[in-house]
Amino acid sequence: MKDLxxxxxxxxxxxxxxxKIAEKIEKGEIKPDMSKRIAALIFYEPSTRTHFSxxxxxxxxxxxxxxxxxxxxxxxxxxxxxADTLQTxxxxxxxxxxxxxxxxxxxxxxxxxxxxxINAGDGANQHPTQALLDLYSxxxxxxxxxxxxxxxxxxxxxxxxxxxxxxxxxxxxxxFYFISPSFLKxxxxxxDDLKEKEIEFEELxxxxxxxxxxxxxxxTRIQKERFADPEDYEKVKDSYILTKAMLENVKDSFKVLHxxxxxxxxxxxxxxxxxxxxxxxxxxxxxxxQAIISILLGxxx
Amino acid sequence: xxxxxxxxxxxxxxxxxxxxxxxxxxxxxxxxxxxDLVMIGMNLASKKLGKKDILKIENxxxxxxxxxxxxxIAPNASLIIIKDYNVVKKxxxxxxxxxxxxxxxxxxxxxxSLEEIKSKxxxxxxxxxxxxxVYCEKKYSIDEVRIRI
Numbered sequence: 001m002k003d004l005x006x007x008x009x010x011x012x013x014x015x016x017x018x019x020k021i022a023e024k025i026e027k028g029e030i031k032p033d034m035s036k037r038i039a040a041l042i043f044y045e046p047s048t049r050t051h052f053s054x055x056x057x058x059x060x061x062x063x064x065x066x067x068x069x070x071x072x073x074x075x076x077x078x079x080x081x082x083a084d085t086l087q088t089x090x091x092x093x094x095x096x097x098x099x100x101x102x103x104x105x106x107x108x109x110x111x112x113x114x115x116x117x118i119n120a121g122d123g124a125n126q127h128p129t130q131a132l133l134d135l136y137s138x139x140x141x142x143x144x145x146x147x148x149x150x151x152x153x154x155x156x157x158x159x160x161x162x163x164x165x166x167x168x169x170x171x172x173x174x175x176f177y178f179i180s181p182s183f184l185k186x187x188x189x190x191x192d193d194l195k196e197k198e199i200e201f202e203e204l205x206x207x208x209x210x211x212x213x214x215x216x217x218x219x220t221r222i223q224k225e226r227f228a229d230p231e232d233y234e235k236v237k238d239s240y241i242l243t244k245a246m247l248e249n250v251k252d253s254f255k256v257l258h259x260x261x262x263x264x265x266x267x268x269x270x271x272x273x274x275x276x277x278x279x280x281x282x283x284x285x286x287x288x289x290q291a292i293i294s295i296l297l298g299x300x301x
Numbered sequence: 302x303x304x305x306x307x308x309x310x311x312x313x314x315x316x317x318x319x320x321x322x323x324x325x326x327x328x329x330x331x332x333x334x335x336x337d338l339v340m341i342g343m344n345l346a347s348k349k350l351g352k353k354d355i356l357k358i359e360n361x362x363x364x365x366x367x368x369x370x371x372x373x374i375a376p377n378a379s380l381i382i383i384k385d386y387n388v389v390k391k392x393x394x395x396x397x398x399x400x401x402x403x404x405x406x407x408x409x410x411x412x413x414s415l416e417e418i419k420s421k422x423x424x425x426x427x428x429x430x431x432x433x434x435v436y437c438e439k440k441y442s443i444d445e446v447r448i449r450i
Binding site: 006008081082083101102103104105107108122123124125126189192 | 408410411412413415416417418433434435436437438439440
């Protein structure tokens with residue numbers, strides 16, 4: 001595997017290998033050595049968490065990072081093509097991590113350079129490292145990825161995280177509940193894929209309705225800026241807030257996940273319950289990104 | 302029953318069994334302006350399809366790219382090469398699994414809309430034809446995309 005661009009490219013075996021390596025790294029069973037290696041972190045789109053997570057992962061592997069930020073970087077302003085920018089950066093580094101608002105840009109980057117490329121989010125398309133760390137969080141809390149019932153809440157239309165997650169889980173016989181306002185529903189092309197794979201899903205408007213059936217709930221933020229009419233936002237925003245009171249009869253092993261940042265969609269009174277897992281999830285991200293970098297750089301098999 | 306006569310062509314290409322209603326789109330792809338002789342038939346009776354369109358072009362052979370794009374629009378079409386009024390070759394078109402540089406991705410946020418690069422599409426299903434952009438991964442039915450030649 002040269003690059004990590006889309007969950008669509010990974011088979012079940014490859015997904016499980018990422019889980020295995022992340023676990024070994026977390027437990028200290030293996031210590032891949034990436035000293036003398038440099039990761040170029042190219043973030044055309046603002047991101048604190050993902051950038052931090054990759055930088056931490058690389059440092060824990062003993063490697064170093066260089067960072068390029070900003071939507072209109074100096075070279076882009078000078079009229080340099082995207083491919084030329086990447087080719088140049090590839091001369092300085094051993095691996096490229098890239099986030100942009102342009103869909104498919106990571107794949108194009110991977111075609112343009114000889115070194116490995118990791119997609120850290122391309123518009124509304126894919127965010128495979130987030131999906132893999134989500135899967136790692138699921139396997140750690142549920143003991144398996146197979147046959148789980150998963151509720152996904154929030155902005156399902158534009159959320160690349162949930163698109164990647166749904167694809168990532170689809171090889172493992174899941175049942176999905178998609179919970180969102182009607183105009184932020186899961187896109188047709190994703191639902192089409194699920195139907196082709198005969199994966200069961202149900203679209204709900206109410207966050208509480210099936211919560212007691214779920215093994216986990218994956219909550220995402222509903223962004224105010226997606227609403228043309230602020231009044232529409234006011235109408236729906238409180239319908240998608242998870243509170244402690246809703247957790248009264250959930251399964252004992254139930255967990256709440258969230259890619260963060262959270263605004264108000266999970267009430268802070270959930271934080272102290274045994275069901276909250278979102279901060280550990282962020283920590284899992286570092287182990288998973290260590291695993292991804294190590295695998296792509298040939299540090300582990 | 303009386304049959305209207307449509308002239309046979311001496312040398313050239315006949316595209317038969319075009320999905321009814323699609324012949325103008327096929328003609329568009331082939332950019333037929335300035336051609337010697339072109340005959341377009343629409344909504345002709347067909348045993349196989351019920352109704353079909355047909356296109357006859359004198360003194361013209363099609364490129365591989367042109368054949369591929371016609372297959373996308375009219376997956377049942379057959380291609381007949383005529384020499385001296387005789388059929389020298391007949392091919393049933395097959396939809397390719399993968400197509401480069403022919404389909405324009407309609408997604409304005411796709412890298413192919415913003416950089417000068419070849420588009421790449423995977424054909425995900427044959428009837429109706431659906432395609433997926435290799436870059437932005439969005440899926441479209443063939444009627445939603447523009448085909449360039």
